[in-house]
Amino acid sequence: MHKAANAYMQTKVTTTTPGHLVVLLYDGAITFLEQSKEEILAKNYAKKGILISQALDIIAELDGSLNTDKGGEIAQNLHKLYMYCNTRLLQANLKMDTGIVDEVIGILSAFRSAFSEISNNQAYQAPPKAASYYAR
Known part of the structure; x- marks a missing residue:
């Protein structure tokens, strides 16, 4: 079952638009953070730390994908907000604070x-199929 779920997710990631991929990353981070709150309440601090770390990894990926040359001020502001989220999650991890996680x-x-x-409002143009390319 685990292999099937991984295969499904791999297909979903490789066939989606860049905008939808960003949405999937946000979904993953949010899911990990929701789970971390449950682990804080259950006093399972090791698992909480792992889940917060996974969310931090996703935020780092989102931050690393920013193009400050093309994105300009928007990309710079997103970078600052991602850094703020990182700082707050590190505090939440140390203080076992679900309120910070909620923030x-x-x-x-x-x-x-x-x-x-x-991403829903942008028209997605699929790459040309090989058959149409060779039909020229």
Whole structure:
């Protein structure tokens, strides 16, 4: 079952648009953070730390994908917000504070909604099929 789920996710990631991929990353980070809150309440601190680390990895990936040359001020502001989220999650991890985790979930959820709206409104152009290329 685990292999089938991984295969499905791999297919989903490789066949989606860049905008939808960003939405999937936000979904993953939010899911990990929701799970980390449950682990804080259950006093399973090791698992909480792993889940917050996974969310931090996703935020780092989102931050690393920013193009400050083309994105200009928007990319710079997103970078600052990602750094803020990182700082807050490190504090939440140390203080076992679900309120701080909720704050970051709120920020990421707002970004997720914005990227989802943008990616749904953009027309996706599929790359040309090999047959049409060779039919010339």
